[in-house]
Amino acid sequence: MKKKNGQVTMKKVDKIPELDILDLENEDEFLSDDTPSEEESCEEDFIEDLSSDETFDENENAFSEEEASEESFSDDLSPDSDDDELEYLEPGEDKNDDSHSDADEKAPKKRFRINMHLVLLAAVLLFFGLIIFRVMNWGEYINLDEIFKDGPGEYDDTLDLILPLTGTDGRPIAINYEDGLTIVAFGNAPFADDRDSKDNLANMIADMTDATIYNCSISGSYMASEWPYFNAAERPMDAYTFYWLTLLAAGIDVESNFTAAAESLGERVPPEANEVIQLIQSIDFSTVDVITLMYDATDYLLGHQMYNDDNDMDITRFTGNMEAGIAILQQYYPHIRIIVMGPAYAYAVNDDGEYISSDVMRFTGEFGQQDVLSTYSIKQYGSCSSRSVTFIDHLYGTITEDNASDYLIDNLHLNKEGRKIIAERFVNALKYFDKNS
Numbered sequence: 001m002k003k004k005n006g007q008v009t010m011k012k013v014d015k016i017p018e019l020d021i022l023d024l025e026n027e028d029e030f031l032s033d034d035t036p037s038e039e040e041s042c043e044e045d046f047i048e049d050l051s052s053d054e055t056f057d058e059n060e061n062a063f064s065e066e067e068a069s070e071e072s073f074s075d076d077l078s079p080d081s082d083d084d085e086l087e088y089l090e091p092g093e094d095k096n097d098d099s100h101s102d103a104d105e106k107a108p109k110k111r112f113r114i115n116m117h118l119v120l121l122a123a124v125l126l127f128f129g130l131i132i133f134r135v136m137n138w139g140e141y142i143n144l145d146e147i148f149k150d151g152p153g154e155y156d157d158t159l160d161l162i163l164p165l166t167g168t169d170g171r172p173i174a175i176n177y178e179d180g181l182t183i184v185a186f187g188n189a190p191f192a193d194d195r196d197s198k199d200n201l202a203n204m205i206a207d208m209t210d211a212t213i214y215n216c217s218i219s220g221s222y223m224a225s226e227w228p229y230f231n232a233a234e235r236p237m238d239a240y241t242f243y244w245l246t247l248l249a250a251g252i253d254v255e256s257n258f259t260a261a262a263e264s265l266g267e268r269v270p271p272e273a274n275e276v277i278q279l280i281q282s283i284d285f286s287t288v289d290v291i292t293l294m295y296d297a298t299d300y301l302l303g304h305q306m307y308n309d310d311n312d313m314d315i316t317r318f319t320g321n322m323e324a325g326i327a328i329l330q331q332y333y334p335h336i337r338i339i340v341m342g343p344a345y346a347y348a349v350n351d352d353g354e355y356i357s358s359d360v361m362r363f364t365g366e367f368g369q370q371d372v373l374s375t376y377s378i379k380q381y382g383s384c385s386s387r388s389v390t391f392i393d394h395l396y397g398t399i400t401e402d403n404a405s406d407y408l409i410d411n412l413h414l415n416k417e418g419r420k421i422i423a424e425r426f427v428n429a430l431k432y433f434d435k436n437s
Helices: 038-053 065-074 099-104 116-136 201-209 236-240 242-249 255-268 273-282 298-302 318-332 373-387 416-430
Strands: 002-004 007-009 182-187 212-215 290-294 337-341 390-392
Touching: 182 201, 182 242, 201 212, 201 416, 212 273, 236 242, 236 255, 242 255, 242 273, 242 318, 255 273, 290 318, 290 416, 298 373, 318 337, 318 373, 337 373, 337 416, 373 390, 390 416
Parallel strands: 182 212, 182 290, 290 337, 337 390
Antiparallel strands: 002 007
16 A cells, blocks of 8 residues: 555455454464464555455445556556565665666767867868968969060050030031130149149140130149038138039139138138139130040049939039039030040059059048049049030040059159140040041
8 A cells, every 4th residue: 555645545456355363362372373474464454454444335446447557557566466465665666677687788888979169160270271272372373574575555445535516406516726726724733733834734735736725723622522512611622623613614603602711721722722713703704615624533532422323413422513513514605615534543542651553442531432543534434425525534545554653753643744645635635526637
């Protein structure tokens, strides 16, 4: 008999065996050799308790056959026992425990365990090993001396776009030079450097064409305005961008902008700035035949924004400022032919002061990282095409990365020879549609 969940459980007994009633009064008989064994006493006590405490009805069973079987199994009683003896197990004792067989069994082999840290370390080492291998074996060695043994080569595929002046009917208009040729030049360093020297670019063009040239370039200026509106206190140099100068040329009252800019800059004002402002106001643009402009790679080096696909005339963009200025000139002076000259090649300068390719280096301006120099030239060509004006590609057609060291005095500014070949390219485009050519 065992307790299960606080209740007494017992094995069903089909038949209660007949028991001999002992005469307990006869002590000698009780203590005789016929005294039952300890095991028999236990069985008799169990039956006696059963008969006195529990009453069974033959027609009603307290437990079903399945429950009796489960209880019998849970009590670890052998169903094959013939003598219906109850077997008691000591706590922790396993009836089916075979100590001899367990002892004879061999100890299980130890399983190999994978160390995930070692696996990850091996993967990392393999990854970096592959990177080092690829870098060490990247590409194929090229002997530049062998490639350029016959010279630096030529750029046959330039972005030159030579267009004539057209009338309202779209037909070309030939420029008549009989009464003289008048040219107005806008820009920065290419036209502004050595302004009073015969080696100045504008002066070279005048000598080659016998033209009257008004040099309206301003040193240190740039094309793209840094702000969409003029603010002398924050961006005074914006006043000298192409767009604001064309407003002045069109007779629009913006003179106060230049006065405020000069006051804000103080000693930093470009030396020719005030003179140029007065010159533009004095020109009779009805007598002007050609307007040309050339801004170098300053916008690229400053990281100015290049273009805006949503607004072709966004003055804070390199191409947008130019298109906005061209639109003003075409509106007020439709008789003037416009010739745009793209930037010549310029070197980028890294943090160590070394000259590096401008097709590799990208500069970061106020509005994020911008593109390489060649993209500025390509986008400028596209803008000129949309405005039907001439574009001279100096980046691929005049001063290129291959010959730049022959025509630059530093990473940006032109030497005498550089100005000369640019002047020759301009004159060629100027006379391309000459009726006398």
